[in-house]
Amino acid sequence: MNTNHGIPFLDLVTQHMDLEEELVTVFRRALISAAFIGGPAVEAFEHDFAKFSGTQHAVGVASGTDALRFALSAAGVEAGDVVVTVPHTFIATTEAISQAGALPEFVDIDERTYNMDPAKLGAYLENECSRDGRGRLVSRRSRRRVTAVVPVHLYGQMADMDPILELAERYNLIVVEDACQAHGAEYFSRRANAWCKAGSMGRAAAFSFYPGKNLGACGEAGAVTTNDASLAQQVRILRDHGQAKKYYHDCEGYNGRLDAIQAAILHVKLPHLAGWNEQRRQHAADYDRMLDAAATNVLRPHVAEGSRPVYHLYVIRTANRDGMIAHLRAAGIGTGIHYPIPLHLQKAYDSLGYSTGSFPVSEAAAAEIVSLPMYPHLTVEQQERVVAEIASFTGACETVQLEAPELAETGRAR
Ligand SMILES: *Cc1c(COP(=O)(O)O)cnc(C)c1O
Numbered sequence: 001m002n003t004n005h006g007i008p009f010l011d012l013v014t015q016h017m018d019l020e021e022e023l024v025t026v027f028r029r030a031l032i033s034a035a036f037i038g039g040p041a042v043e044a045f046e047h048d049f050a051k052f053s054g055t056q057h058a059v060g061v062a063s064g065t066d067a068l069r070f071a072l073s074a075a076g077v078e079a080g081d082v083v084v085t086v087p088h089t090f091i092a093t094t095e096a097i098s099q100a101g102a103l104p105e106f107v108d109i110d111e112r113t114y115n116m117d118p119a120k121l122g123a124y125l126e127n128e129c130s131r132d133g134r135g136r137l138v139s140r141r142s143r144r145r146v147t148a149v150v151p152v153h154l155y156g157q158m159a160d161m162d163p164i165l166e167l168a169e170r171y172n173l174i175v176v177e178d179a180c181q182a183h184g185a186e187y188f189s190r191r192a193n194a195w196c197k198a199g200s201m202g203r204a205a206a207f208s209f210y211p212g213k214n215l216g217a218c219g220e221a222g223a224v225t226t227n228d229a230s231l232a233q234q235v236r237i238l239r240d241h242g243q244a245k246k247y248y249h250d251c252e253g254y255n256g257r258l259d260a261i262q263a264a265i266l267h268v269k270l271p272h273l274a275g276w277n278e279q280r281r282q283h284a285a286d287y288d289r290m291l292d293a294a295a296t297n298v299l300r301p302h303v304a305e306g307s308r309p310v311y312h313l314y315v316i317r318t319a320n321r322d323g324m325i326a327h328l329r330a331a332g333i334g335t336g337i338h339y340p341i342p343l344h345l346q347k348a349y350d351s352l353g354y355s356t357g358s359f360p361v362s363e364a365a366a367a368e369i370v371s372l373p374m375y376p377h378l379t380v381e382q383q384e385r386v387v388a389e390i391a392s393f394t395g396a397c398e399t400v401q402l403e404a405p406e407l408a409e410t411g412r413a414r
Helices: 013-019 020-033 040-053 064-075 092-099 118-127 161-171 228-241 260-293 321-330 347-352 360-368 382-402 404-411
Strands: 058-063 082-085 103-106 129-131 137-139 146-149 172-177 186-189 196-197 204-208 222-228 243-244 314-317 369-372
Touching: 013 404, 020 260, 040 058, 040 204, 040 222, 040 260, 040 314, 058 064, 064 172, 064 204, 064 222, 064 228, 092 103, 103 347, 118 129, 118 161, 137 146, 137 161, 146 161, 161 172, 161 186, 172 314, 222 228, 228 243, 260 314, 260 360, 260 382, 321 369, 321 382, 360 369
Parallel strands: 082 103, 082 146, 146 172, 172 204
Antiparallel strands: 058 222, 129 137, 186 196, 204 222, 314 369
């Protein structure tokens, strides 16, 4: 590979070139059969994805956002309820909560994993909620019933599910996993004394197959996984205009089906997912080693004990984040920020009444994180160039600090 060539943040071309013949066959078959919505392609993918995720059911839907919305509704979240999640996530998490008719409320994240901090969830339930006359859990800030919690498995690492599930049991809360970034991630559950796959631990879980995800369609797609047959059936009804049988509508539903071409594409790609995740893990180990060797003084991703992440993103942390991104951009290296503004500070959520300082761990992370190029077909040479540029940038910062000691505090990676 030409080393002067830029390094994109994401490469969505190479994996599809490798599978070009199989993918083109999918289109040809769809044209000949005219099975565009539902049918055997959707069922075949659902069957295999459930197996992959270690669940009894997977129901294909139109997007990860729909998956989360349908999972919440099917699990019993009702209009006016509060659903607890984290502010450090993509807005789809809270959009789905609102679309299910509920109100999002937040608890802060763990500063090392960037996932929901179970201690903060415990403190919220204990101190910020009370019981109403009928003994139901009610949020003090909104006076609404708290009925569900959505842990997000951010960057491909599962949230600390054991204590979250214990709290959910104690407070009678529904748990729906946002597994949109975590296809194939695993967590060692001490409760179950077993490794558990993302999407298999809550009442239900949402997956996205947006093109950039670890398993991506060539368009929009998502799925709900669950071990609950009646919940799965309710999602099938919700995704298809509330009908279990054509033109017999049990309720008002949505146009939220997984289209057959996307399902067939996902079916072709799914057998490669475990291998692609393994490549991502190898790249993460290589980044770890290279960043240490170069003594770049950036904070690397933290892997919690009993956790096997799938590195949807490889996120480092550094005080002069914007400077580093500009330096990498000038060197032709793409990066991302996931995400620059925590949800509680977004204009869209002004009405929730949070402010700066409400969730300091999320706020500090949002100001310092950078996502480096990460995809299965990334090469060691590309990674070496990325790390060399990071080292050249942090080295230059340190020189500046020596000359101007007052900058040292803010210029240092934490
Ligand atoms: C991608 C993503 C979603 C939404 O998925 P879409 O398929 O884009 O609707 C939800 N939550 C998280 C954390 C995501 O990364």
